[in-house]
Amino acid sequence: MIRNIFESAKIALQALWAHKLRSILTTLGIMIGVMTVVGIFSIIQGLNSGFIDLISGLGSDVLYIDRYSWVMEGQEWWEVRGRQRITLDQYQYIQNHSRLASLVIPQVGTGSSVSRREHSLEGVQVIGTNEHGLGTGFGPQNIEEGRFLSPIDVERRRMVAVIGDRIAETLFPDIDPLGERITVGRDRFLVIGVLEHQGNALGNDFDTNVYIPYGAFLKAFGAWRSYTIAVKVRDPEQMEDARIELTGLMRTARRLKPREEKDFAINNQEMLLNFYNNITRGLWAAAIGIGGISLLVGGIGIMNIMLVSVTERTKEIGIRKALGAARWHVMTQFLIESMTVCSLGVIIGMGLAAALAVGIDNATPLPTSISLSWAGLGIGFVVVIGVIFGLWPANRAAKLNPIDALRYE
Amino acid sequence: MLIELTEISKTYDLGKEKVHALRGIDLSIQRNEYIAIMGPSGSGKSTLMNIIGCLDVPTEGAYNLEDVSVHSMTDNQLAAIRNKKIGFVFQTFNLLPRANALHNVELPLIYSGLSKRERREMAEYSLVSVGLGDRMKHKPAELSGGQRQRVAIARALVNNPSILLADEPTGNLDSETGREIMSLLTKLHEHGNTIILVTHEREVAEHANRVVHILDGMINEDTITRNGMKAAEA
Numbered sequence: 001m002i003r004n005i006f007e008s009a010k011i012a013l014q015a016l017w018a019h020k021l022r023s024i025l026t027t028l029g030i031m032i033g034v035m036t037v038v039g040i041f042s043i044i045q046g047l048n049s050g051f052i053d054l055i056s057g058l059g060s061d062v063l064y065i066d067r068y069s070w071v072m073e074g075q076e077w078w079e080v081r082g083r084q085r086i087t088l089d090q091y092q093y094i095q096n097h098s099r100l101a102s103l104v105i106p107q108v109g110t111g112s113s114v115s116r117r118e119h120s121l122e123g124v125q126v127i128g129t130n131e132h133g134l135g136t137g138f139g140p141q142n143i144e145e146g147r148f149l150s151p152i153d154v155e156r157r158r159m160v161a162v163i164g165d166r167i168a169e170t171l172f173p174d175i176d177p178l179g180e181r182i183t184v185g186r187d188r189f190l191v192i193g194v195l196e197h198q199g200n201a202l203g204n205d206f207d208t209n210v211y212i213p214y215g216a217f218l219k220a221f222g223a224w225r226s227y228t229i230a231v232k233v234r235d236p237e238q239m240e241d242a243r244i245e246l247t248g249l250m251r252t253a254r255r256l257k258p259r260e261e262k263d264f265a266i267n268n269q270e271m272l273l274n275f276y277n278n279i280t281r282g283l284w285a286a287a288i289g290i291g292g293i294s295l296l297v298g299g300i301g302i303m304n305i306m307l308v309s310v311t312e313r314t315k316e317i318g319i320r321k322a323l324g325a326a327r328w329h330v331m332t333q334f335l336i337e338s339m340t341v342c343s344l345g346v347i348i349g350m351g352l353a354a355a356l357a358v359g360i361d362n363a364t365p366l367p368t369s370i371s372l373s374w375a376g377l378g379i380g381f382v383v384v385i386g387v388i389f390g391l392w393p394a395n396r397a398a399k400l401n402p403i404d405a406l407r408y409e
Numbered sequence: 410m411l412i413e414l415t416e417i418s419k420t421y422d423l424g425k426e427k428v429h430a431l432r433g434i435d436l437s438i439q440r441n442e443y444i445a446i447m448g449p450s451g452s453g454k455s456t457l458m459n460i461i462g463c464l465d466v467p468t469e470g471a472y473n474l475e476d477v478s479v480h481s482m483t484d485n486q487l488a489a490i491r492n493k494k495i496g497f498v499f500q501t502f503n504l505l506p507r508a509n510a511l512h513n514v515e516l517p518l519i520y521s522g523l524s525k526r527e528r529r530e531m532a533e534y535s536l537v538s539v540g541l542g543d544r545m546k547h548k549p550a551e552l553s554g555g556q557r558q559r560v561a562i563a564r565a566l567v568n569n570p571s572i573l574l575a576d577e578p579t580g581n582l583d584s585e586t587g588r589e590i591m592s593l594l595t596k597l598h599e600h601g602n603t604i605i606l607v608t609h610e611r612e613v614a615e616h617a618n619r620v621v622h623i624l625d626g627m628i629n630e631d632t633i634t635r636n637g638m639k640a641a642e643a
Contacts, residue, residue: 007519014507015507018507315503318503319503319504319505319516320516320520321488321491322462322491322503323492323516323520323564324488324489324491324493324517324520324521324568325488325492326484326485326489326520327484327488329520402464403459403464403465406503
């Protein structure tokens with residue numbers, strides 16, 4: 001049996017080699033289909049790992065009180081645009097009254113620029129926070145050099161800054177940044193720490209962040225911005241209780257009447273995950289749709305060429321049958337041939353998809369990933385398409401009457 | 410009895426009319442006979458050959474091959490009989506053009522499920538016995554007509570069949586090569602093979618020991634030739 005399969009594969013390869021151009025054209029459809037499916041597959045896998053990088057900074061035990069929900073929850077933009085900002089008073093209120101929180105961290109940010117003498121960097125993110133500011137947010141978690149903001153820096157609204165790795169490199173190409181002064185926006189800040197290199201995720205550069213005390217932020221950039229209050233919950237089992245507690249506290253702090261709708265949102269990592277999964281579900285559907293259609297077209301191409309092959313080799317089939325080939329011998333020979341044609345397309349398609357993935361990875365911020373599971377996917381394609389579309393031609397060959405087949409010229 | 414045909418009829422239904430290719434053939438062939446089936450085209454001799462060769466089944470009648478009734482067998486059962494008991498030699502050789510001589514001869518053995526080593530040994534032996542030991546790796550296009558027919562004979566013999574069925578084996582050969590092939594068949598007969606020759610040429614038929622004439626789907630004449638007489642006397 002195995003021996004016969006091997007023989008048949010050899011015969012099939014010889015037949016394919018005899019018609020090189022035809023074989024390539026036939027497999028074009030399969031090639032494109034496989035490329036589409038595998039390409040999108042690798043983009044989704046890449047997105048997954050990128051997204052996990054991005055949200056891994058958001059602790060699953062942290063709730064973020066924000067003016068708006070991170071994910072649209074059925075409201076229209078105009079319904080929520082009039083919401084009052086979240087203020088430092090509200091932060092203080094949560095700080096003083098929450099019993100389920102272990103840390104309460106104010107966060108306020110703006111895009112700005114930094115400079116020192118002739119060096120400058122545009123598009124940096126300035127974040128006003130307190131001494132726990134690294135505990136929950138995106139980006140780097142460790143200090144490379146110096147220290148993070150201290151309670152005293154925060155309390156006294158000191159004009160001090162902890163800068164990202166890339167800012168340090170750009171502004172201080174040749175000297176140690178610690179103890180030096182830089183200009184953030186229009187104010188001068190003393191550099192007290194440099195953050196560890198973090199890299200970027202999905203186009204977000206974490207190495208151009210500047211952390212300053214929220215009081216200093218107030219002085220430098222004004223008090224009109226809305227804050228985010230990050231609340232680390234003491235017991236991860238009590239996330240729902242904490243959400244209820246915070247909702248109550250915020251309603252009180254914002255003086256909402258009992259009938260009034262809440263005008264703030266309590267966000268967490270899980271919401272983003274759900275949102276993300278919804279988006280990728282769409283991508284999957286697209287991949288399956290486009291890939292399915294091209295594989296169908298490719299499969300019909302294979303069926304067509306197999307029918308031609310069966311007709312061309314009617315005489316050969318007659319000879320084989322006269323010499324004692326049973327139906328299943330002929331059937332397997334042609335099924336293996338169609339799977340061989342198919343694997344040709346799958347292999348080339350996968351090669352193209354790999355090239356595409358590497359290209360996308362290099363040319364865009366979208367990460368892609370190539371993985372071993374492709375091999376399994378490929379074998380699946382070959383077997384399913386090769387067999388489904390080879391079945392009819394192979395059956396036709398197997399059922400040929402030996403006398404008619406022998407007489408065929 | 411090797412072959413026993415009883416009341417064999419074959420009718421082709423062409424819709425409006427029915428064509429009676431064979432109308433009640435009774436024929437018995439013994440082991441190690443050398444028999445020629447003769448007849449003009451349209452006489453039904455091809456149909457008879459197809460039925461004897463198990464390529465086709467009769468519409469009516471019984472066919473026993475080595476006491477096994479094959480007239481009601483399925484496609485796959487017939488394939489197995491062709492594989493084990495019948496060796497075909499065709500007018501047009503019917504070799505696979507892309508395969509070399511050795512592989513062509515190995516083909517029936519592939520379908521018998523023999524191992525590569527056994528196949529190779531038997532095929533080489535068979536090719537040597539028809540005098541082609543030095544042409545095994547040649548493809549049909551690289552061989553002369555006579556050599557191709559020898560490859561076909563080697564292929565027909567490789568499975569030690571009960572019958573060698575030769576359909577106009579010299580039809581595509583020049584007379585000199587034709588004579589060579591006929592003397593090869595005679596030699597095979599002398600070595601104990603049963604040979605059934607289908608031809609319309611009297612000269613070719615004379616090599617056989619017995620000649621059966623077919624006309625309009627019936628046996629017209631069944632005679633022992635001079636060769637056969639000599640054989641009987643000896």
